[in-house]
Amino acid sequence: MTPAPRASLTAALTIAILFALVLAVLLGESPLSAAQLAEAFRDPSSGPGLVLWQVRAPRAATAVLVGGALGLAGAVMQGLLRNPLADPGVLGVSASAAFAAAVAIVLGLAAVPGAVEASALAGAGAAGGLLVLFSARVRSPEALILFGVALSSFAGAATALIFNLSPSPIASAEVMGWLLGSVQNRSWIDVAWVAPAALLAAGLARLAAPGLRMLSLGEETARTSGLPMARLRVLALLATSLAAGAAVAVAGVIGFVGLAAPHLVRAAVRGDPGRLLRPSALAGGLMLVVADLLARIVPTDQELKLGVFTALVGAPLFALIAWRAAREWRL
C-alpha cells in the first residue's frame, strides 16, 4: 500500500550499513595511520592490507550477514507466532545449534575445518525439523511456543551437561567461547558459509510472506483464507531454522538481535509482517556490525564478546518491548 516509505527505508538502511562497513574496515583496536591505510588500499598483500582485507573486512561482512540472518529469523518468527517477544532463541533453534556445536567441540572436531559449523547447522536443522513436525500436528501458536521453550531448556541443559562431564578444560573454554558469541577472527571462508544460507533463508521467507501477513488476523482466519497455510508455515519455519542455524554456525549464540531488529522497523511498515522481512534483516545487519565495531573499539583489557554486548543492550530492550506490548494490548 505504501511502497515509497519502504523503499526509502531500505535505501536508508543500506546506506547506513555501507557506512558502518567502511568504518568497521577503517577503525580497529590497532589504529592505522593515513599512510598505512593508503598502503592497504594500494597493496592488499601488505601488512596493513592484510589487516584491512583479511581481518577487518571479513569480520565486518560476517557481522552484517549474521545480524541480517538473525533479523530475518526474528521477523519471520514473530509473524509466525503473532508474538512480539518471539525470536530464534525462544523456539530453541539457537540453543539446539549451540548444543550441537558444543558436542562437536568436545568430540575434538574443532580441528576439522567446518565441522563445528556443520554441526551447529545440523542442530538448528534438527530443531527446525522437530518444530515443523510439531506444528503439523498441533496448530496452536501457543503450543508451538511452549514446545520451543521446552526444546530450548533441554538443549541448554544438555549443553550444561557437557560442561559438567567434559574431561578437558580447554574444550570447556572453547564451548564457552562459542556460547558467548563472536565474529572475531572470522575469514572470507566464514562469509562464504553464511552468505548462501542467509540468501536461501531470505528467499524462503519471501515465499512465506503472504502467510505471515494473513496470520495477523489469527489462526482461524488464516486457515479459512484460502492460502496454503500449512505449506507457508513450513516454509517460514525452514527459513527461520536456516537463518538462525547459519548465524549460530558462524558466530555462536548472539541474542536479542532477532528480537530487537523487527521492532526497530515495524512502525515504518505499518506493522505488516510480510513487508517487515527485508527491513528487519537490514536492521539486524546494521545492529550487529555497529555492535561489533563498538565491542572492538571500546578500550577493555579483554575484547568484549559480541554476544555479551548484544545481551547487555538487548535485555533491557526486551523488558521495554514487553512493557509496551502489555500496555498496547492490555495483555
Place this chain on the structure above:
Amino acid sequence: MSALELAGATARLGGRAVLEAVDVAVAPGELVALVGPNGAGKSSAIRALAGLLPLTSGEARLGGDAVHALSGRERAARVAYLPQERRIAWNLPALEVAALGAPFLAGSQAIAAARGALAQVEAGHLVDRGVAEMSGGERARVLLARALAADAAALMADEPIAGLDPDAQLMVLELLRGRARAGQAVLASLHDLTLAARHADRVVVLDAGRVVAEGPPLEALGPGVLARVFGLSGRWMETPEGPLLSGVRYSEGSDGGVRRSGSPSNPG
C-alpha cells in the same frame, strides 16, 4: 442447492459432544440466524462449515460439495468466515486488514475491494488508521469488511454484533440482510433474539449441540422453546419496528413453582 449445509453433523471436543446430528441448510439469498445459549454449539456449527472442526459423523457441505474434499482456495471462494476472535496481532491500517479478504486479487484490485467493503460497514474514515488505535467496535467493523471483501458465495459470521453499540448492531444486521438480498447465503450466530427475529429469514435454535427448533423466527422461538432452551417466560409483541420479545427469567422457587425475576426487553 444449499450454499451451506450440515447434514447429520456430529462433533466432539475434548470428549464432549458439541454437535449431535445437526442439520442446517442455508440457501443463496437467505439470512439464517443461529441462536442458543452459551455452549449450545453455535460456534461449533459455523466452524464445522468452515472446515475447522472435524466431524465424527455426518458431513459439512459448501455449495453441495463436502468441505473436506475442497481445496483451501475453493473453500474460500464458497464461504467467507468472520470468527468471534477479534484480536489483530499488529497495528495494521484498516485498509490492509480489509484487503486481506481478497488475497488472490492483484494489489490494486484488492485495495479497491477493501475500500468498497470499508465503505459498506461505514468505516471509510478509518481507512488509514491502525487497528490498535481503534475502539473494539471499529475493529469489529473493519474485520467484517475483511469478510465482505472476500466476496464469497456465502458469508458466516460468529457473533458479529457482540460488543457493538446499538446503532452499529443495526447497521451490521441490515448489511447482512442486504448481502442476503443480493444473493449471498448468510449464516450468523446471534444472542439477541429480538434482533434475530427482526432481521433473519429463518432461525435455527441450538441447545446442547442439537437443533431443537427451526423455521421463521416467531415460529421457531415460540413460548415452549423460550422456556426450555433460554429459561425465559416470554412473549412476542408486535411493534412498528418489528417483533419485540418481552420476557422474564424463570427461576425455581422454594415451593418448586416459577416466579418472575425481572423484565428485560432484550433477553439472551
